[in-house]
Amino acid sequence: MLERKQLKGRMQVTFVLPADSPDGPVSVVGDFNNWNPAAHPLQARGDGMRAATVVLPTHSSHSFRYLATGNHWFDDDQADAHDGSNGRVNT
Template identity: 70%
Template sequence: MLERKQLKDRTQVTFVLPADTPDGPVSVVGEFNHWNPAAHPLEPQGNGTRTARVSLPAHTSQAFRYLAADDYWFNDEHADHHDGTNSRIHT
């Protein structure tokens, strides 16, 4: 799931996944962090989810995916668009 908060000239995006699906650590990787898995790991929350928050320029489109343990890549079913390989978010 994606949550958005509009700021002055940026959009704060929170990437949200269930705490245990998939098992193990998960990071959100994309154009905004040069596909670096260490940049935005999802952190457990008290409500049974895990999240990562990213501030993106407003009025842009960014490709992203999730990377889990054992090199398991997957897309976000709630993304604004899918380009064949990646999820996309429009800010």
């Protein structure tokens, strides 16, 4: 799930997954962090979810995926679009 908050000239995007699915650590990786799994690991929230937040320029589009333990890559079904194997987030 994607959550958005408009900032001046930028968009705060929070990538959200259930705390227990999939098991183990998960990171959001994309062209906004050079596909670096260490850049944005999802952290537990008080609502039973886990999330990572990035700030992106408005009027832009970015590819992303999630990377879980065991080199398990997966997409966000609620992404704005998909371009082959990647989800897309539009700001």
